[in-house]
Amino acid sequence: MMSNIFQPFTQRNCTISNRIVCSPMCMYSATPDGKVTDWHIVHYGTRAAGRVGLLMIESTAVESRGRISMQDLGLWDDGQMEGIGKIVEFARSQGVKMGIQLGHAGRKAIVDEPIIAPSAIPFRETDRMPEAMTEQEINEVIEAFGNAARRAKEIGFDVVEVHAAHGYLIHQFLSPLSNKRTDKYGGDLLHRARLLKEIIQTVRANWGEELPLYVRVSAVDHHPDGLTIEDSVVLARMMKEWGVDLIDVSSGGNIPQPPPVVYPGYQVPFAEAIKKEAGISTGAVGLITTPEQAEEILGNQRADLVFLARELLRDPYWVVRAAQKRGLEYMGPNQYERAF
Numbered sequence: 001m002m003s004n005i006f007q008p009f010t011q012r013n014c015t016i017s018n019r020i021v022c023s024p025m026c027m028y029s030a031t032p033d034g035k036v037t038d039w040h041i042v043h044y045g046t047r048a049a050g051r052v053g054l055l056m057i058e059s060t061a062v063e064s065r066g067r068i069s070m071q072d073l074g075l076w077d078d079g080q081m082e083g084i085g086k087i088v089e090f091a092r093s094q095g096v097k098m099g100i101q102l103g104h105a106g107r108k109a110i111v112d113e114p115i116i117a118p119s120a121i122p123f124r125e126t127d128r129m130p131e132a133m134t135e136q137e138i139n140e141v142i143e144a145f146g147n148a149a150r151r152a153k154e155i156g157f158d159v160v161e162v163h164a165a166h167g168y169l170i171h172q173f174l175s176p177l178s179n180k181r182t183d184k185y186g187g188d189l190l191h192r193a194r195l196l197k198e199i200i201q202t203v204r205a206n207w208g209e210e211l212p213l214y215v216r217v218s219a220v221d222h223h224p225d226g227l228t229i230e231d232s233v234v235l236a237r238m239m240k241e242w243g244v245d246l247i248d249v250s251s252g253g254n255i256p257q258p259p260p261v262v263y264p265g266y267q268v269p270f271a272e273a274i275k276k277e278a279g280i281s282t283g284a285v286g287l288i289t290t291p292e293q294a295e296e297i298l299g300n301q302r303a304d305l306v307f308l309a310r311e312l313l314r315d316p317y318w319v320v321r322a323a324q325k326r327g328l329e330y331m332g333p334n335q336y337e338r339a340f
């Protein structure tokens with residue numbers, strides 16, 4: 001059977017063997033100093049044995065005060081590289097490409113340190129008040145993304161993804177709901193995107209030209225005064241110029257309410273609009289659970305990659321089973337062949 005899922009995908013010097021990506025998912029299982037535990041080795045190892053094309057490590061903090069929780073992984077220190085390296089080494093032995101999402105939680109950080117944001121506006125009225133960042137702090141964060149990208153490169157990752165979605169720091173700058181700055185980092189979309197641009201440039205300089213750089217965005221804020229899909233198409237065109245290889249298209253997260261309605265594939269139209277109107281590769285994510293959905297999205301060229309999150313928690317062998325259903329040769333680990 002012809003399958004879109006099992007078509008390889010090449011960008012720069014990286015060929016992913018199939019179109020399914022294990023979406024970044026925080027495991028809230030790191031040590032207090034942001035290091036890998038046995039949980040990560042087993043969890044990511046299992047998804048590598050399950051043969052996703054690309055396995056993306058969860059949002060990994062570039063600064064200690066940028067952690068979503070005190071149990072987040074970090075890559076702000078060389079001492080955090082060894083544990084992550086073990087995950088990468090095992091995935092490589094399974095023929096699976098590895099990505100890492102680099103993030104900073106900004107005002108949504110739950111840490112003991114003071115928290116920072118573009119403007120002094122808390123996420124919820126009852127949340128901690130963040131400090132509006134000085135230009136020096138902005139430069140420090142940009143440098144922290146660059147240093148984390150250098151470490152990711154040294155560890156041997158195939159893909160690096162900048163987390164600019166879900167109401168975390170970069171999204172806080174992009175969205176007019178949370179960015180009220182009057183300096184060069186605020187104002188119209190071009191200025192609100194300046195932090196993202198400078199982070200992309202620094203990440204690329206440290207990451208090199210050989211391997212792909214993705215950015216995850218929230219295409220819409222699900223709020224009348226927030227980011228719209230039209231803004232996100234304009235932003236995607238800019239990111240293409242800045243050398244981004246793929247936009248991983250999510251939505252929401254910068255206001256405390258969940259999206260008004262969700263249904264299977266509800267974010268796919270955003271990935272499709274960005275792909276078609278900005279002419280850049282995209283990944284679709286959100287309530288995609290069946291191989292038929294993935295085939296439809298890829299076959300109709302609505303996105304280039306399909307990111308699965310919760311479905312891969314329920315079934316790490318989703319890809320192996322999808323291949324089996326399509327009558328393709330067994331592709332799982334030898335150790336498990338008798339089960340399929």
Ligand SMILES: Cc1cc2nc3c(=O)[nH]c(=O)nc-3n(C[C@H](O)[C@H](O)[C@H](O)COP(=O)(O)O)c2cc1C
Nearest residue numbers: 023024025026058059285286287288308309310311
């Ligand atoms: C446990 C869990 C942790 C998550 N952590 C992250 C994360 O670190 N970074 C991110 O961009 N999205 C994160 N997400 C969102 C997922 O990557 C994905 O976008 C979302 O779950 C929708 O996809 P799904 O319907 O396939 O689960 C997380 C989701 C879950 C369930």
